[in-house]
Amino acid sequence: MIRKLLCGAGALGASMAAATVAWAQEAAETAAAAVPAEAAEAAAAVPNPGNNAWMMTATVLVLMMILPGLALFYGGLTRSKNMLSTMTQIGATAALAMLIWVMWGYSTAFGPEGNSFFAWGNAFLSQVTHETTAATFSDEVISEYVFVSFQMTFAAITAALVLGGTVERIKFSAVMVFAAIWLTIVYFPIAHMVWASGGLIFEWGALDFAGGTVVHINAGVSALVAALILGKRRGYPTEPMPPHSLTLTMVGTGLLWVGWFGFNAGSELEADGVAGLAMINTFVATASAALVWMLTERLMGHKGSALGFCSGVIAGLVAITPAAGNSGPFGAIVLGAVASVVCYFAVAKLKPALGYDESLDAFGIHAVGGIIGAIGTGIVYSPALGGPGGDDFVMGAQVVTQIQAVLVAIVWAAVGTAIAVFIAKLVTGLRVSPEVEVEGLDLGEHGERAYN
Amino acid sequence: MKFIIAIIKPFKLDEVREALGAIGVAGMTVSEVKGFGRQKGQTEIYRGAEYSTNMLPKVKLEIAATDALADQVVETIQQTASTESIGDGKIFVLDLASATRIRTGEAGDTAL
Numbered sequence: 301m302i303r304k305l306l307c308g309a310g311a312l313g314a315s316m317a318a319a320t321v322a323w324a325q326e327a328a329e330t331a332a333a334a335v336p337a338e339a340a341e342a343a344a345a346v347p348n349p350g351n352n353a354w355m356m357t358a359t360v361l362v363l364m365m366i367l368p369g370l371a372l373f374y375g376g377l378t379r380s381k382n383m384l385s386t387m388t389q390i391g392a393t394a395a396l397a398m399l400i401w402v403m404w405g406y407s408t409a410f411g412p413e414g415n416s417f418f419a420w421g422n423a424f425l426s427q428v429t430h431e432t433t434a435a436t437f438s439d440e441v442i443s444e445y446v447f448v449s450f451q452m453t454f455a456a457i458t459a460a461l462v463l464g465g466t467v468e469r470i471k472f473s474a475v476m477v478f479a480a481i482w483l484t485i486v487y488f489p490i491a492h493m494v495w496a497s498g499g500l501i502f503e504w505g506a507l508d509f510a511g512g513t514v515v516h517i518n519a520g521v522s523a524l525v526a527a528l529i530l531g532k533r534r535g536y537p538t539e540p541m542p543p544h545s546l547t548l549t550m551v552g553t554g555l556l557w558v559g560w561f562g563f564n565a566g567s568e569l570e571a572d573g574v575a576g577l578a579m580i581n582t583f584v585a586t587a588s589a590a591l592v593w594m595l596t597e598r599l600m601g602h603k604g605s606a607l608g609f610c611s612g613v614i615a616g617l618v619a620i621t622p623a624a625g626n627s628g629p630f631g632a633i634v635l636g637a638v639a640s641v642v643c644y645f646a647v648a649k650l651k652p653a654l655g656y657d658e659s660l661d662a663f664g665i666h667a668v669g670g671i672i673g674a675i676g677t678g679i680v681y682s683p684a685l686g687g688p689g690g691d692d693f694v695m696g697a698q699v700v701t702q703i704q705a706v707l708v709a710i711v712w713a714a715v716g717t718a719i720a721v722f723i724a725k726l727v728t729g730l731r732v733s734p735e736v737e738v739e740g741l742d743l744g745e746h747g748e749r750a751y752n
Numbered sequence: 753m754k755f756i757i758a759i760i761k762p763f764k765l766d767e768v769r770e771a772l773g774a775i776g777v778a779g780m781t782v783s784e785v786k787g788f789g790r791q792k793g794q795t796e797i798y799r800g801a802e803y804s805t806n807m808l809p810k811v812k813l814e815i816a817a818t819d820a821l822a823d824q825v826v827e828t829i830q831q832t833a834s835t836e837s838i839g840d841g842k843i844f845v846l847d848l849a850s851a852t853r854i855r856t857g858e859a860g861d862t863a864l
Binding site for chain 2: 537540541542543602605607608644647648649651652659664691714
């Protein structure tokens with residue numbers, strides 16, 4: 301999402317500093333407080349209908365990643381007695397995130413006033429009208445409502461991704477309380493730190509095109525911490541818990557991949573050449589990772605599997621997210637392949653070795669793949685490797701910055717998640733009763749069966 | 753009369769049915785069943801988690817035959833269903849005390 305580095309290096313003008321967040325204020329006096337005069341002038345720019353149309357499309361593509369994409373992907377991986385519970389938790393969490401986003405989320409992440417960690421001053425979208433705009437990375441703008449909606453879907457999917465660690469045993473009510481607190485103390489601040497002008501990591505110059513740190517490392521680490529506090533599923537790992545429908549997981553994988561073009565190419569905020577770069581990278585990194593995962597299975601003496609293909613697709617998509625517009629296509633292919641191999645070992649070897657039950661591998665794929673992607677972005681950005689970096693690009697320094705950003709995200713997500721889980725425990729209790737867990741959360745929590 | 757129960761590999765069902773039809777078997781009951789024998793089970797792997805299933809899907813045939821036909825039925829199933837590998841299944845033969853056709857009330861061989 302931020303490509304501020306190069307373009308900003310020489311001339312970090314006021315409008316550039318405004319980067320993702322600088323939307324224009326029609327009311328000059330409001331703008332003047334936070335944004336320099338040039339930005340206010342740039343803000344007068346009229347949104348290009350083409351860019352607006354693309355961003356509206358990208359926004360609903362990200363919604364499709366959640367419903368039905370992620371719901372099917374995760375649902376297929378659970379046991380049939382927990383299918384509806386998994387999908388309902390994802391849908392309801394996303395819906396809750398949307399409401400919280402317009403109440404205080406957008407303001408906390410992208411508000412007009414703020415410090416290095418969070419922002420404020422735009423609660424209930426008080427400063428947003430159909431005429432206000434958000435700056436892109438060039439001198440273009442898009443309508444602010446479109447930007448708010450686009451960013452809203454990112455908050456929604458990140459909260460939903462965390463549930464991969466907790467499904468099949470967490471109470472629905474606990475999910476709702478957890479999601480509200482987690483978004484507030486983990487997601488919004490990290491989004492501000494990474495994407496908002498003035499944010500801690502943004503100011504370091506870390507590259508995160510579409511949310512490798514904000515979305516994937518964040519969600520994956522949070523899923524692990526939540527799963528550790530929650531405890532293992534009853535019977536894990538002695539009782540077999542095979543996925544109940546890899547067909548649905550495959551369907552979900554396809555929807556995620558298609559939706560991810562909105563996520564990655566949309567993060568350019570314009571329908572321009574960099575969006576095109578993000579698009580082709582989202583194809584080739586994913587294709588590479590999908591095949592490499594199956595190849596790794598073969599080299600480990602197993603059969604190349606459907607779930608391996610799906611897992612590779614997700615690992616590739618996660619890894620290319622921070623690098624989507626920050627890498628050439630061949631850097632993307634390598635990045636996808638490396639992430640795929642490392643994620644394979646994380647879910648197939650590391651998880652059983654450590655014995656934690658992070659049920660659907662949100663950590664093993666999103667956090668691990670996200671870390672590979674985030675650090676790898678500092679490498680593939682290099683013009684020597686076909687990346688879009690300029691001649692003054694210093695790989696070593698950039699990689700150090702990327703690692704710093706990753707570490708901050710890990711620590712912030714881990715601590716914030718622990719707090720959010722404990723509050724949820726106090727308010728609603730965390731786990732369903734043993735009877736409900738055995739009978740299935742579909743019947744116990746929702747009074748329905750997925751299959752009759 | 754004999755009652756013949758055969759457990760065979762599912763993919764052999766059509767072939768066995770045709771062969772039995774050719775020797776004059778007029779009807780049978782077929783069910784999908786699971787079980788294990790010397791073939792044991794198979795291993796499934798999901799993201800590195802291995803599950804061995806010790807039950808394999810098989811097809812169970814139940815055939816009531818006249819004493820005259822019974823041996824031929826057993827021989828036909830044995831020859832048709834065999835792939836000469838473990839897991840091909842088994843054939844059991846029981847004495848059948850009586851048979852009644854529900855529609856007409858006929859009993860014995862004529863009911864078959």
